Amino acid sequence: MKQTPKEKIKFLKEVLGTRYPEPRSELLFESPFQLLIATILAAQATDRQVNIITRELFRAAPDAKSLSLLEPESILKLVRSINYCNNKAKNIRSVSIILTGQYAGKVPETREELEKLPGVGRKTANVVLAAAFHQPVMPVDTHVHRVSNRLGLCHTSKVEETEAALIAIIPEPWVVDFHHYLLLHGRYTCKAKKPDCPTCPLATICPSTGKTTS
DNA sequence: AACTCGGGGCA
DNA sequence: TGCCCAGAGTT
Structure with a gap:
């Protein structure tokens, strides 16, 4: 079944959008700062864990300055239930201090600057x-x-x-949703080992259906 | 490239 | 119960 990349993307968005829950919208967060902190906390964690933690965390410290003023022990207490809580508590405190001191409390808008922040990779x-x-x-x-x-x-x-290939075919407003859906699909269906091709809604258009070994 | 971190989800 | 990580940092 022949499809242009654009048609394929549209199909993927419709199918995956009905199979998996809505992405955690950036509108849930009041600012780029809150999105940044939530994303740092999200590494090796689940949506549920992050949502519970950020609700409490941003109530106590909604912006970089207020987070930078919290005691390290207070921050650790707020994120204690998440993976790598010790590292992440330290990292988000350092980030809030750096943003407050060097960026007037704002989040830098270049990858180079972002990757210098502790806990922030590519x-x-x-x-x-x-x-x-x-x-x-x-x-x-x-x-x-x-x-x-x-x-x-x-x-x-x-x-x-892969980044370049995807950004070339995915419309900008869909990028965040696509990341979310492809992630969930990989996590729960298109697993690294034993992918669930029999229940996969994309099996009809997927070149790898039935081909994946081990 | 390999290892560590480390609590929770999932089979 | 045991396996596997919504990565990043260090060696």
């Missing part, structure tokens, strides 16, 4: 650039990378090349 930086500042960049993690290759949206082992 993927987290790209999430912030795309979701908060609507820049044309695609966040790619292991799930997005694997699923995109299996679906034939790209053919590469390099994350940077």
Whole structure:
């Protein structure tokens, strides 16, 4: 079944949008700062954990300055239930101090500056650039990378090349949703081991259906 | 490239 | 119960 990339993207968005829950909208957060902090906390964690924590955290400290003024112990207490809580408590405190001191409390809008912040790597930086500042960049993690290759949206082992391939075919307003849906699809259906092709709604258009071993 | 961090989701 | 991580930092 032949499809142009644009038609394929539209199809993917419709199918995955009905199968998985709505993405955590950036509108849930009042500012780029809150999105940045929530994204740092989200590494190796689930939506549920992050939502519970950020609700409390942003009530206590809604912006960079107020977070930077909290005692380290208070921050740790607020994030204690999440993975890597010790590192993350330290990181978000450092980030809030850096933003307050060097960026007037605002979040920088370049990947170079974002990646200098502790706890922020390429993927987290790209999430912030795309979701908060609507820049044309695609966040790619292991799930997005694997699923995109299996679906034939790209053919590469390099994350940077997957980013470029995806951003070229996904309309800017859809980038954040796509990241979310491809991630969930990789997590729950298009798994690294034993992908669930029999229940996959994309099996009819996926070049890898039934081909994936181990 | 390999290892660590580390609590929770999922089979 | 045991396996596997919504990555990033260090070696």
